[in-house]
Amino acid sequence: MTDQALRSWVAAANEPGCDFPIQNLPYGVFSVADQQPRCGVAIGDMILDLAACEARGLIDAKGSFARPVLNDFIEQGRAVWDRTRARLTALLAEDGDRGLPLVQMADATLHLPIRVTEFTDFYASRNHAFNVGVLFRGPENALPPQWTHMPIGYNGRASSVVVSGTSIRRPMGQVKGDYGPLWSASRRLDLELELGAIVGANSRMGQRISVEEAEDMIFGYVLLNDWSARDIQAWEYQPLGPFQAKALGTTISPWIVTQAALEPFRSPGAERTNPLLPYLQEQRPGFYDLVMGWTMNGQTMARTNYNVMYYSSAQQLAHHAVSGCPMRVGDLLGSGTVSGPAPDQTGALLEMTQGGKLPVEVAGQPRTFIEDGDQIGLFGYAEGDGYRIGFGPCTGTILPAQE
Amino acid sequence: MTDQALRSWVAAANEPGCDFPIQNLPYGVFSVADQQPRCGVAIGDMILDLAACEARGLIDAKGSFARPVLNDFIEQGRAVWDRTRARLTALLAEDGDRGLPLVQMADATLHLPIRVTEFTDFYASRNHAFNVGVLFRGPENALPPQWTHMPIGYNGRASSVVVSGTSIRRPMGQVKGDYGPLWSASRRLDLELELGAIVGANSRMGQRISVEEAEDMIFGYVLLNDWSARDIQAWEYQPLGPFQAKALGTTISPWIVTQAALEPFRSPGAERTNPLLPYLQEQRPGFYDLVMGWTMNGQTMARTNYNVMYYSSAQQLAHHAVSGCPMRVGDLLGSGTVSGPAPDQTGALLEMTQGGKLPVEVAGQPRTFIEDGDQIGLFGYAEGDGYRIGFGPCTGTILPAQE
Numbered sequence: 001m002t003d004q005a006l007r008s009w010v011a012a013a014n015e016p017g018c019d020f021p022i023q024n025l026p027y028g029v030f031s032v033a034d035q036q037p038r039c040g041v042a043i044g045d046m047i048l049d050l051a052a053c054e055a056r057g058l059i060d061a062k063g064s065f066a067r068p069v070l071n072d073f074i075e076q077g078r079a080v081w082d083r084t085r086a087r088l089t090a091l092l093a094e095d096g097d098r099g100l101p102l103v104q105m106a107d108a109t110l111h112l113p114i115r116v117t118e119f120t121d122f123y124a125s126r127n128h129a130f131n132v133g134v135l136f137r138g139p140e141n142a143l144p145p146q147w148t149h150m151p152i153g154y155n156g157r158a159s160s161v162v163v164s165g166t167s168i169r170r171p172m173g174q175v176k177g178d179y180g181p182l183w184s185a186s187r188r189l190d191l192e193l194e195l196g197a198i199v200g201a202n203s204r205m206g207q208r209i210s211v212e213e214a215e216d217m218i219f220g221y222v223l224l225n226d227w228s229a230r231d232i233q234a235w236e237y238q239p240l241g242p243f244q245a246k247a248l249g250t251t252i253s254p255w256i257v258t259q260a261a262l263e264p265f266r267s268p269g270a271e272r273t274n275p276l277l278p279y280l281q282e283q284r285p286g287f288y289d290l291v292m293g294w295t296m297n298g299q300t301m302a303r304t305n306y307n308v309m310y311y312s313s314a315q316q317l318a319h320h321a322v323s324g325c326p327m328r329v330g331d332l333l334g335s336g337t338v339s340g341p342a343p344d345q346t347g348a349l350l351e352m353t354q355g356g357k358l359p360v361e362v363a364g365q366p367r368t369f370i371e372d373g374d375q376i377g378l379f380g381y382a383e384g385d386g387y388r389i390g391f392g393p394c395t396g397t398i399l400p401a402q403e
Numbered sequence: 404m405t406d407q408a409l410r411s412w413v414a415a416a417n418e419p420g421c422d423f424p425i426q427n428l429p430y431g432v433f434s435v436a437d438q439q440p441r442c443g444v445a446i447g448d449m450i451l452d453l454a455a456c457e458a459r460g461l462i463d464a465k466g467s468f469a470r471p472v473l474n475d476f477i478e479q480g481r482a483v484w485d486r487t488r489a490r491l492t493a494l495l496a497e498d499g500d501r502g503l504p505l506v507q508m509a510d511a512t513l514h515l516p517i518r519v520t521e522f523t524d525f526y527a528s529r530n531h532a533f534n535v536g537v538l539f540r541g542p543e544n545a546l547p548p549q550w551t552h553m554p555i556g557y558n559g560r561a562s563s564v565v566v567s568g569t570s571i572r573r574p575m576g577q578v579k580g581d582y583g584p585l586w587s588a589s590r591r592l593d594l595e596l597e598l599g600a601i602v603g604a605n606s607r608m609g610q611r612i613s614v615e616e617a618e619d620m621i622f623g624y625v626l627l628n629d630w631s632a633r634d635i636q637a638w639e640y641q642p643l644g645p646f647q648a649k650a651l652g653t654t655i656s657p658w659i660v661t662q663a664a665l666e667p668f669r670s671p672g673a674e675r676t677n678p679l680l681p682y683l684q685e686q687r688p689g690f691y692d693l694v695m696g697w698t699m700n701g702q703t704m705a706r707t708n709y710n711v712m713y714y715s716s717a718q719q720l721a722h723h724a725v726s727g728c729p730m731r732v733g734d735l736l737g738s739g740t741v742s743g744p745a746p747d748q749t750g751a752l753l754e755m756t757q758g759g760k761l762p763v764e765v766a767g768q769p770r771t772f773i774e775d776g777d778q779i780g781l782f783g784y785a786e787g788d789g790y791r792i793g794f795g796p797c798t799g800t801i802l803p804a805q806e
Binding site: 149150155156157160162172176181183205235236237244249277278279322323324 | 611
């Protein structure tokens, strides 16, 4: 039986366009009513309660599924990931166990699936890097000279990573005025459409990681919205990079889509303009044919594909450790804003509106940046033959600033 | 009895120049032989075993002193810090309890005193910012325009923070060549002399923190050496800031000197050239009269004072939360390199040698950057009337690169 022919006894999992068929099996953390949060797997419109499965002896993960984050499961390593996936596939297949402990996803609260150990954000779409570079530094200095040689990234703030559905407060901060800085609510609030990779293994201090080893260390992926206050960013970011402009919140989707589920969609990325140094070269394509896009108040604003990116998560992870930096289970690596070349393929309003100069239309009104009450949603999915590997929603609504 | 007249029954604590008199009482984590690491306080040449004290009912910290990091003790809050300090002072004073569980510091292994939650590094010495700015960007763009208006900082990497005595591997990485990037061991390896503040309380997402609240949230301070690969930094750092150049390791001293111990040394900082926005204004001086300096292979290279700084740790913490970023117990905030105006007051070789152009003499040999086998030591102390509040050693030795 081939993968695409696999069906589940959970009926909704087999419906066209369902994000969570049996081929997906993404991990998350959920609670129902006043239960403690525990680990689960999404299947159709249901969640399989993995803690209950383990309590019944249906699966073995050393008790880690009863915890409120997936870190302890992930830390057990790839052999356990593979064995668990095979077991879950057997339990949920058409000839599987119809007495499993399932709960309706609609009845559950979804929590942050991991304790984010550290968060790093990259900058790996050439379109985005060029477009933003033009706006911040002009066309002649748009693409930094090292950009095609290394995956540029910066350390972000793990404490401000939140799960989809969490409201985000418009930040106050310093912005540039004509006669010095002003104290202001951000007037140029933006999103960034990204894919987040979750590191599933530790590396030692001083240990470099090859791209192949790095790929083997990645547990899975989430959608990631790196909310950005562009006016605060413009004033603060030189010379040490973005700081408070990116600290208002980073939203991730609740379901971690595993590397195993995305494997059939492996794809080349953007064409390289120069060879990379050996430590960044990969033996096989490290990207996925993965549709990504975003909505504002339900209206689709842009649609692009993860395979426009120039550096894969594995290359980013290899670069992250090149100076000897230890990587840890639960580290979250943002891909950088995923933007195609056209305006309706851009993953940020800054690019889409050319820095606010060309408003776009939302519900019949011109719009440059995000207004209070706006809801931003990210989406992402890979289309298989008769099934779809989806991420589910990744949303956030902006609350007014508190002055 | 005034503080300066206080003496301990531990004889070495009363000797002139001792870093750890009874007025200091810094916290750390230690182990002896094959014992599990536990919390202790330095007194003279001894360590008071706080886990054993608690086991004997001499002190109450809810069992937190038996843990291998101080985070759980710190999280209990300022009232517990104050009560514990008063109790330790009573136990160790001349009329105290001579049967306390003490171990010789010389027999103990000192461990990283906290689990570093996140690490942020600032840039708060005007001399350093200007000197480095000249070298990276020329004199006309040396001091960034926002520098006198906000404490510029960037998120560093918590996983690479290590305790004094840990060897540091010279990193490999990308450096700029005439015809593109080269794969090379760093040839411009440097130190940064800093003070690290340890956050002792949590803040909520979306919550701003006043400078007064921020000061109240700081548990204490360590010496901090933010090792820096200047050639990797120059090639990578625009536009998103330093990344792998700072990921090879950050060394901190094992003893956390509390804010309470430094209180008598409160001092104004550098003179301000412009008023700050209200959220950064402080009601009283937030700096300390604290001698800081560094040695190479035992030779003193520079000596300056923490009170040359332009932004205090409390101002840095207030700024860190201005956009709503949640701060957490165990967050470590590097002050930025502490540099006075003269070459023998600089906290980095980059400044001292003007980017390698003016070698300094070490053991009779000209020297620009750090060579394999060099040991760098930081020192810091405040001189009281008849006692000294010291930090003890903060050292690291450079191992050759692994190609």
